[in-house]
Amino acid sequence: MNIPEFQCESYDVAVIGAGHAGCEAALACARLGCETIVFMVSTDTIALMPCNPNIGGTSKGHLVRELDALGGEMGRNIDRTYIQSKMLNRSKGPAVHSLRAQADKQRYTASMRKTMENQDHLTLKQAEVTDLCWEDLPDGTKRVTGVKIASGGIYPCKAVILCSGVYLNARCIYGEVSQYTGPNGLPRATHLTDSLVAAGLQVQRFKTGTPARIDGRTINYEAMTPQYGDEPVVPFSFTNRSADIAHEQALCYLTYTNETTHEIIRENISRSPLFSGDIKGTGPRYCPSIEDKVVKFPDKDRHQVFIEPEGEYTNEMYLAGLSSSLPEEVQIRMYRSIPGLENAKIVRNAYAIEYDCLNATQLKQTLESKLIHGFYSAGQSNGSSGYEEAAAQGIIAGINAALKIQGREPVVIDRSQGYIGVLIDDLVTKETKEPYRMMTSRSEYRLLLRQDNADLRLTDIGHDVGLISEERYAKFVKKRSAIESELTRLRETILGAKESTCEYLRSIDTSIIHTGTSLAELLRRPEMTYEMLAPLDPERPELDAAVIEQVEIEIKYEGYIERQKMQVEHFKKLERKRLPEDIDYTAIPSLRLEARQKLQALRPENVGQASRISGVSPADISVLLVWLGSGLKG
């Protein structure tokens, strides 16, 4: 193929892909004043949701709220386009509460497209990027100089952010059918992988999948349990109040697979490309197909199936929990064995998709490549799975690309600051062998990294970077000081053991007090709420629900929060121990061989990161610490 090249206009940043990572990356760069161009296979598929119709969920909801606190778009976009919203895990502690909303997929895409199209400094371009352009530097590293598109056009730029999702050499598979397309039959990108490999990047092959979409008119909802949204809803974005976004909510439904379903799957398992060996890519363990679940949990006689609407202007219903790559004929029989789906008609069948992605351990914590200056990668191209994981990386890559161009210090969120930090640290440190999904268990400091305090954790960073407006920041500062002064007031307001006080305490079934007791101490009782204290606290100021929520959590879980903060202090000690960039690990004889090789290849930025590399043992870390001077007096 000999297409003549031609020069196009220059940009500061070129973003490859306009999925959830690409949108956040492009918006962050443009909003920080960088001239930015974003390439996509189709402008109709900006922020496409090719799989599940929801934003958020366990730990993913945390990511979206953190993204919002940094000045990202996902939270605001879902608040504009949700059709049902729910806070999950309410029966558990506040650390694992997670927000999840059902999106109207079409409106989600349209709304993000509108935001992108109207963003200053942002140019949208429908084209397939085929090549990365770079120059070699004297020290053996490389620097990006631009990108080339399929038509031969060359766009010079200072930074490139790869957000190629599942499009690189994608292949969709169900049963014996193989289609060489991206998701939903969209065109795939066939050239870029070769160019990335030529630039020295390591590429691996991952797999994911999606369930079928069913015509809603063919579902018998009588046989299922309806699932309602929360009233009132909790917005994702800290800029919204519940009342601002309240509207009538759609219904979801719950049904279950049964032994017949499982029997159909077992009989045809050999025709699943996952088991026949046709799919070589590694799939996500934590977002398994129904085939995987039936094989992995042979004792389970049923699995949950949630029926979720894809939007207001379509009858298509998504079958959450039934992702599959079985042949279409088997899929039909399998789905129809489920109560309520006996007559179901499949609009789009389930399929698996495999694609190329990078080895993210070749990236720094800023998501910039260690080999190619100015080259960043975010989202599924880094081996993650999920819209929220992608968006969270997108904003960090975008911010850091812009900061670098502007000669400013990079932004790295560490594991004690946010799930975003956990996500990126895991991706760039641990060799991900399967699509990485965020989970609350991946965070060590869960109680501090709650979804309700994401603004308190990260708004300062978003403001410093320049993505949080002064107006929004002023509101935030006001909220923060309201929390502080109310905490102080509750700790310092002492109630005497008066008879009237005790009488009230008795009336609400809690033990009486015998000496002066602070309001904070009373609030700490498990059965007590801020609301219940009202009659004893006539002086209390008028406060926002969000402020009261923070005050209540801070006081009720104070002991736990303090202990977790101590753990963070401990963690930070190793994070602060920077490892010089030019260490020759192979020359440290006391390191075990595997550790020497891993450290030499990954070149971690600090001892803390080194300690999380698989193959580096605590004994190796002790060696590094002693080597860096620990154990010396004076």
Place this chain on the structure above:
Amino acid sequence: MRTVTDNDTIAAIATALSPSGISIVRISGPEAFSVASRVFAEGTKGGLANVASYESHTAHYGRIQDGDGRPVDEVILLMMRAPRTYTREDTVEIDCHGGVLVTKRVLEAVLAAGARLAEPGEFTRRAYLSGRMDLSQAEAVAGIIGAKNELSLRNSVRQLRGRVREEITEIRAQLLREIAQIEATLDDPEHLSFDGFDEIITTQTATQKARIRRLIDTADDGRRITEGIRTVIVGRPNAGKSSLLNALLGEDRAIVTEVAGTTRDTLTEEIRMRGITLLLVDTAGIRSTDDAVEKIGVERARKAAAEADLILFVVDSSAPVTEDDRAIAAECAGKPCIVLLNKTDLPAAVTAAETEAFSAQASGGMIEISAKTGEGLRELEERITGLFFEERIKADDECVITSERHRQALLSAEESLSKVQESIELCMSEDFYTIDLTAAYEALGTILGEEPDEDVINAIFAEFCLGK
């Protein structure tokens, strides 16, 4: 920036600075041989030597000269080529004649010839970094240096081999299982549930906490091994406490007079006895008194007795039993105590009934002795060692915590598990348990060296003295 490859050459006095015996100045590093060559002259008359030309691991007789060529000391020089040395670097050891001044002058000559004074623990640090030993071995080296007796030495060498390591590893594995159970269930509520988990976690927490407590309790034995058994001698004035101390020490350390109440303060002496160390504490005689100074002594004696691992209660058998004797006996109740019927060289004034009454109260029984003639002292030694070690610590069953660092880590793990129990009682949701379960898990990990921790490393190397 320090790197392994461009280490400088260090030197220090490797032996204790005491007036007797031989002292060793150790030089280690890439320049060890050339530094030594600048100060070492061969034989009685020869010129400066070329140490690098010697065969490795050979000894050479000669003199150390200072920069002006003046002789400092006659020495034996040991030349050891890397890597078969403690640090795996080129090493020279200079055996001097001893004497604080001379050894210091040898060291000064070596430093003037280009070596740098080593920091405490730096030789071991280099041995560690060169891969010669792991951190637990380094910690054991520190233990050996600090060892006061054979039992303690044995424990250092075997530190964390065997039962203690096994036990802690097992406790950690159990804790990890519960943590994993909670995490997995939180992440996959569809397939896993917390039904019945409260019972499991309640039992598990209690079980593991009890195991940790048992280990902590052995730390007292551990302290006795490393520091010595706090043995407090009590008795009313003039019962012969100080005479007993002197008899055990074999020298006149405590002042012995005929005047009752001579020892007004507590005296502590250390003696080694059949592989263990006794910290012998002589106290003022306990009696009701109006003398202000003596009163303080009596108070201190009572306090010492309360903190004792073992009480030696001295009764004067040549005088009738008094109220004071009975008061002391009552205070000793419940503690390991041996009654010593002293002054058997004199006619007895104590009745058989009284003797039996005391004997019944004391857990260590009664022995008749004469501090003056030495009668019964051998039996006393046997009784003491028997009481503490032969019964309680079998030679090959050393599930004993001897390090204060390890004890602190165990205490912290125990505390964390108490917090878990608190959370269970308060009906907190399961995700709260993991905070303290993890803390306990990590605290135990610091003992095994499985939690990277700079404080631990600093603590280990801080135990070293100069020259090691």
